[in-house]
Amino acid sequence: MAQRDSHPPLQFVCDVPAISILPAAACGDREKDWRTTDVLGDEFPDKVKNAKRNAAFDANDPPPIPDGISRETMEDLPFSLVIADAQMEDMPLIYVNSAFERVSGYSRNVVLGRNCRFLQGPLTDKKDAEAIRKALDAGEEITIDILNYRSTGEEFINRLLISPMKQNGEITHFLGIQSEQPKDRAFAERAARLDEQLREVQHRVKNHLSLLLSLIRMESRKGADAQGSLKVLANRVEALNLLYDEFSRPGESEGNTVALGAYISRVCSALNMLDGHREVRMNLETDELRISIDSASQMGLLVSELLTNALQHAFEAGGDGMVNVRLWNSEDSNTVCLRVTDNGNGMPEDVDWPNEGSLGARIVRELTNRLGGDLEVESGKDGTAVTISFSAATLKGDQ
Incomplete structure (x- = not known):
């Protein structure tokens, strides 16, 4: 069989081998x-x-x-x-x-x-x-x-x-x-060292593939703007993939927590590359904070949706712009704030986002509710700012 071009990310196994296969x-x-x-x-x-x-x-x-x-x-x-x-x-x-x-x-x-x-x-x-x-x-x-x-x-x-x-x-x-x-050559050694931790990730990160499946169903029903929908789906898969990879990185995991700033930084970088808006700059500021794996998975998807919304809707095709992502802890360390701003076109005045809007808006609303967050939106001719405040104890899994 002729060799085909490589096109990551792919491949799937769905059962144990009854025989060994040599292609x-x-x-x-x-x-x-x-x-x-x-x-x-x-x-x-x-x-x-x-x-x-x-x-x-x-x-x-x-x-x-x-x-x-x-x-x-x-x-x-x-x-x-x-x-x-x-x-x-x-x-x-x-x-x-x-x-x-x-x-x-x-x-x-x-x-x-x-x-x-x-x-x-x-x-x-x-x-x-x-x-x-x-x-x-x-x-x-x-x-x-x-x-x-x-x-x-x-x-x-x-x-x-x-x-x-x-x-x-x-x-x-x-x-x-x-x-x-x-x-790489270190894969086997690294896999053995992280085996128990990764299996804990598999146990903790629940229901997110089911969420992706429901998203595929909903996008299938929509029919319109197929290419845009597929790009958004790719971003959602990448956010979950990066969480798994973040937990696998030597020195990045402690117990069952993830360094949120490092994870969000990688999500932002990956989505900026995937979306292809080279003319739109992205600035990221984060405080050091460790949160539970389950909270991190939802935060990653949340940031993915907010960034995708800004990159796809805030700027004219081919136009330049700036997206700022800031993640910080309050002075008393009781509250964690996420703020995503852009200097784009702003939202239409007749849209009550995220209470009204696309599937992405509904996902933002659902993830915010799951994490017990409070969401505020400011939008005008100079751009849009979305700020979400969370209980630090909730994100850490203490409540």
Whole structure:
């Protein structure tokens, strides 16, 4: 199979290996390891072919994807997304988007109907695969870094975010969002050292994949401004991904808390790059503050929404501007304040944001309420300022 261009972030594993799979390029030209098939018209590893397609799966008439999710929306997402059927034997893939194809090197007509354990290989850690299996058996969300293989045989570190999907209270599917991570020699040592801490992150950061899934459903229903919606979804995924990465950084984690200033700084930097507004400058000022992992996950999404709103709506296309993000602790250390300002166009006078507005406005309102915050908005011809005040004890998890 010809090698395809890399397009991070991607990849997904949804079960433990029953056999070890060596993709084509890892096998060289050994006839016992791969062959060309008339059906596929390309080199296709026998070991992948032997990962049998579910007998009930008809490639010409695949099972429907869950209600409320648009194939068109998922197809154009800038990150990899797959869906596995939890009610069919061996949990086969019933949908992969084009981003998955680009990075894995496998076309969807090859992988649909098969369990995606074939992405694992001889050096995949069995403990990681077992952790995934246990989460799936229990119907739980999981985030984990695991060694996978492309169709070329190239190894890569795959960060998996897996979430069950339910209909009428019953798990019908599993959704996977994937992010390719840098691979270095210190990975194994670092992973072992952080194993317990990262598993605690997986336990604490709850319901956020379910939130993303609901966002995908809502964006699918909207239909309008598809490209803008997909960009916003990418920003939301990146905010959660950065939290996991922040907790993995040596010296950054203490117990079950995260350095909020460092995390928010990385969120701001990443979103500025992702959004592509090179002409809009960003200034960040933060005090030192450690908060709980669960609070940090919601703060990251909150900052992501506020920045995305400013970058997309405050400035004319191609126009320059400034966005300021300030995070500070009150003098008595009892209150934490987040303030995001821009010098853009200001909001329309007839819009009571965030009580009225887009999905992003509703998310800001919901996250603020979850964190027990008080939100104030000032907007005029000189720009917009959003200030949210939180109880420091609440953010730290003391209440």
